[in-house]
Amino acid sequence: MTLLEIENEILKLVKKYYFLKNANDKIEPGKDVIPVSGKSYNEKEVINLTQSALDFWLTSGRFNKEFEGKLSKFLGIKYVLTTNSGSSSNLLAVSALTSPKLGEKRLLPGDEVITVAAGFPTTINPIIQNNLKPVFIDVDVGTYNINIDNLKSAINNKTKAIVLAHTLGNPYDLEEISKICKENDLYLIEDCADALGAKFNNKIVGSFGNIATISFYPAHHITTGEGGCVYTKNSLFKVILESFRDWGRDCYCEPGEENTCKKRYDWLLGELPHGYDHKYIYAHAGYNLKITDMQAAIGCAQIEKIDSFIKKRKKNFKKMYDLFKNLEDYIYLPEWHSLAEPSWFGFPLTLRNDNPEERTKLLKYYEEKKIGNRLLFGGNIIKQPYMKNVEYRSHGSLKNTNKIMNSTYWLGIHPRIEDDHINYMFENTKFFFNR
Ligand SMILES: Cc1ncc(COP(=O)(O)O)c(C=O)c1O
Structure with a gap:
C-alpha cells in the first residue's frame, strides 16, 4: 500500500468511528444536563485533526496558514494572527500598545486604560500585567456594556486606551466609542472573544478599534480546543503583535523558513555586532503564544460552519x-x-x-x-x-x-x-x- 492509500484507509475508519461514537449524542431534557456552552463538531474536525497528526508538523504549519486565511476572509481584515488562547490574544493586544516601535505614542507604566469592572478577568489582566492602571466604569443592566456617559467623564490626561469586550456577543456603541477615541487620541482594543460575527451598523466587530481579539475555547462560536486570534488592519501593529507572540523576535520568518527579509546577516540593531543573525535579535520582551497545527486543523473545519x-x-x-x-x-x-x-x-x-x-x-x-x-x-x-x-x-x-x-x-x-x-x-x- 502507498502512503496515500494508507491515509485514505485511516480517514475512512476515523469517519466510521466518529459516527459510531456519536450515534446517540442527543441531550434529553431532565435526564441529561443541558450544557450552557459546548463544542459543535462532526467527522470533518476529527478528520482534519487526524491529518495533522499524520503530518506530524506539530507547530503552526499548513493548517494554520489556511486557518488564518479563512479567518481573514470571514472578518474582512487583512492581518489575522492565531494564538494559543483568547487570554493570550488580549495579552498581546495590550502589550503591543507598549512597543517602542510606536515611538511617542507608546503606553508607559502608570498610563490609564479604561475598562469595565463587570468584565472577564483576562480582558482586564493584561492592563495590570503591563504596569498600566485599569480604570473601572459601570455598565448598563440589559446590554451589560459600558455606560457611555461615565466613560466620557472618566477621561483625563493620563487616559491612553480603552479595552472592552462585547459582552456575551452584544456589541457596544462602536460609533460613539470610536468618536471618543478619535477626539481624545485613545487606542481601542475590542475583545471579541464572545462576539465572532457580530456587527455594528453593518460593520464587523473588531474592525473599529486598533486591535481585536477572539477566543476559540470550546464555549465560543467556533473552537480549536484552546486557541484564539488577534487581528488588525494596521501593518505596524501586525509586526509588533507577531513579535510579542513569537518570543519577542525582530525576525518575521515563518516556522521552517529562513532569510525572508533577505538581509539575515546584515542588520545592525541594539548594541549587537553588525550582521548578528536576525533570527536571534529580539525587539520586545516577548512570549511564545503560538497555536499548534493540530488546533488550526480543527479551526479550518469549524470556520466553514x-x-x-x-x-x-x-x-x-x-x-x-x-x-x-x-x-x-x-x-x-x-x-x-x-x-x-x-x-x-x-x-x-x-x-x-x-x-x-x-x-x-x-x-x-x-x-x-x-x-x-x-x-x-x-x-x-x-x-x-x-x-x-x-x-x-x-x-x-x-x-x-x-x-x-x-x-x-x-x-x-x-x-x-x-x-x-x-x-x-x-x-x-x-x-x-x-x-
Ligand atoms: C470576554 C472574554 N475575553 C477573554 C476570554 C478568554 O479566552 P480564553 O479562554 O480562550 O483564554 C474569555 C473567555 O471566555 C472571554 O469571555
Whole structure:
C-alpha cells in the first residue's frame, strides 16, 4: 500500500468511528444536563485533526496558514494572527500598545486604560500585567456594556486606551466609542472573544478599534480546543503583535523558513555586532503564544460552519427572548443598541429581586433540574481576591456592576440547544418564580 492509500484507509475508519461514537449524542431534557456552552463538531474536525497528526508538523504549519486565511476572509481584515488562547490574544493586544516601535505614542507604566469592572478577568489582566492602571466604569443592566456617559467623564490626561469586550456577543456603541477615541487620541482594543460575527451598523466587530481579539475555547462560536486570534488592519501593529507572540523576535520568518527579509546577516540593531543573525535579535520582551497545527486543523473545519452556527444562536436567542418575556415581572431581559447585530454567546438574565440569596436558590434549582448556567464572569472584578493588591481607579458608582454580581446569570443558546431544551428551561424558570 502507498502512503496515500494508507491515509485514505485511516480517514475512512476515523469517519466510521466518529459516527459510531456519536450515534446517540442527543441531550434529553431532565435526564441529561443541558450544557450552557459546548463544542459543535462532526467527522470533518476529527478528520482534519487526524491529518495533522499524520503530518506530524506539530507547530503552526499548513493548517494554520489556511486557518488564518479563512479567518481573514470571514472578518474582512487583512492581518489575522492565531494564538494559543483568547487570554493570550488580549495579552498581546495590550502589550503591543507598549512597543517602542510606536515611538511617542507608546503606553508607559502608570498610563490609564479604561475598562469595565463587570468584565472577564483576562480582558482586564493584561492592563495590570503591563504596569498600566485599569480604570473601572459601570455598565448598563440589559446590554451589560459600558455606560457611555461615565466613560466620557472618566477621561483625563493620563487616559491612553480603552479595552472592552462585547459582552456575551452584544456589541457596544462602536460609533460613539470610536468618536471618543478619535477626539481624545485613545487606542481601542475590542475583545471579541464572545462576539465572532457580530456587527455594528453593518460593520464587523473588531474592525473599529486598533486591535481585536477572539477566543476559540470550546464555549465560543467556533473552537480549536484552546486557541484564539488577534487581528488588525494596521501593518505596524501586525509586526509588533507577531513579535510579542513569537518570543519577542525582530525576525518575521515563518516556522521552517529562513532569510525572508533577505538581509539575515546584515542588520545592525541594539548594541549587537553588525550582521548578528536576525533570527536571534529580539525587539520586545516577548512570549511564545503560538497555536499548534493540530488546533488550526480543527479551526479550518469549524470556520466553514460559522454562518450556520451564528444563525442557530440567533434563532435560539429569539425563542428564549419570546418565552422569557412572559417573566418580565421577575427578570430584566437582555437589551441591545438599535445599530447592533449581536452574535449571541449566551442569554443573560438579571433578577429584579436584589437579594443574592434568591439567585443562589434559582441556580441550585437549575442544578437539580440539570439546567446548565453561568454567572456574568467575575461579577464586580474589584471584589475578586486577586485584586486586593492591584492599583486601579474606579470612576463613578458601580451600582449596576454590583447588581450584576448579585443577580445576573446566563443560559445556553449554542447550536446544540434545540426547542425542547428551551421550553424545558423556560417552564422550570416559570415554575421557580411561581412557587
Ligand atoms: C470576554 C472574554 N475575553 C477573554 C476570554 C478568554 O479566552 P480564553 O479562554 O480562550 O483564554 C474569555 C473567555 O471566555 C472571554 O469571555
